[in-house]
Amino acid sequence: MTSIIFMGTPDFSVPILKGLVENNYEIKAVVTQPDKKVGRKQQVTKTPVKVAAEELNLPIYQPTKLARSEEVEELIEMHADLIVTAAYGQFLPTKFLNSVKIAAVNVHGSLLPKYRGGAPIQYSVINGDQETGITIMEMVKEMDAGDIYAQKAIKIESDDTTGSVFDKLSLVGRDLLLETLPHIIAHPDEKTAQDSDQVVFSPNISKQQEKISLTLTASQANNLIRGLNPDPGAYLMLGNSRLKVWQAQVSEEKTTLPAGSLVANDNRFAISFAEGTVLNLLEVQPAGKKKMSIQSFLNGQGSKFKVGEQVVDG
Incomplete structure (x- = not known):
């Protein structure tokens, strides 16, 4: 059974995690952001991925900062076959990326190289794009710069919001990942480099x-x-x-x-x-x-x- 360390935080990530479990991948660990205070009452709230992982009885890690943490050393020692990230929200140390046997794979919410960065879906809607999509890519040290394993586009409707596009892409990402993983496992070197001349960045939304x-x-x-x-x-x-x-x-x-x-x-x-x-x-x-x-x-x-x-x- 192929072993995976899964990393994700928001609702976008949940169907992807559940899809991996339902397709009999071994989830060695689920890594998500720490619980945080939300709303006027500042109620401590679990991330959607943590809630899902608890329901699935999976081991959970929540380092405040992954790099140089005790948790990352423990994760490295697992020597999983794959790392799969989907909107995790932190940089991954190179030594951690290199600790897996096959590949570190990211489910990214844009058609790379367009919209590298933390807010790709937001920018696709803000800029009035006609389409967006999912890229299954190799994770490298530079943000969203890894080679591409697969992509799938969807149309952005005139009444779509970032929320509705997130929901659609979450399911597209799940399905495309599950479709692509067997090929990645069998042929991890079969991938396509991004065109650096076409790179567009999507930094986090400012106040x-x-x-x-x-x-x-x-x-x-x-x-x-x-x-x-x-x-x-x-x-x-x-x-x-x-x-x-x-x-x-x-x-x-x-x-x-x-x-x-x-x-x-x-x-x-x-x-x-x-x-x-x-x-x-x-x-x-x-x-x-x-x-x-x-x-x-x-x-x-x-x-x-x-x-x-x-x-x-x-």
Whole structure:
């Protein structure tokens, strides 16, 4: 039986781990990020992979920092056939990568070499890409630079969010990995180098990127909203208040009002953006409150907002 050290953290990783178990691979260890405090109550929460590993009765490791930890030395001594990572969230030391008998394999959420880095799915949605996909690749010291074993593309629909694309790619990644592993085990040297001239990076989303800028068109703003849903969420500055926008719709109309102006507030809440484009806000979340429909939001505002006025700060 082929032995595997599995490394992953979010929901994306769970079907991949379960698929390996269901297909009779021996999971010697599951490595995931440490439990962390979540939400206003700062409740200590297990990672989705830890929850799944506990259900499967698998040994769990949660080093705060894998490199130079006691845990990594123990993992190295296992001399597993394979390391399989899927959105783990830490760099892997070279000596650990070299400790396996066959290969260290990563399930990456983009069509490499496009979108190396920690937020490939987010950038594919934010940039309005028509497709994304999964790459099964060899892990090397340089981030996401390893040779490619297999790839599969999927279409990004106009109503997709990062959350929905994550869900789709998780299943694609599971299936493509299970399809590819037997070939990797039999022929680990059969792989294709990435084209270094086509590399695009996708660094983690910064706090500055969460703000919806008025320099964007309505379509670009909508892509940002979709790309930051469900986490961390994109926001507008409505006067002095932060308003998160979870769902919006690009209007077909054009306006001559300056960007940030209120175009309509009757049965919709429409804001002007760059190049005279208009965005209808559909689901929002005022600071300190829960998500709500735009109608519920407007019902609580009375006549505060006037059509034609600048209501959003750049």
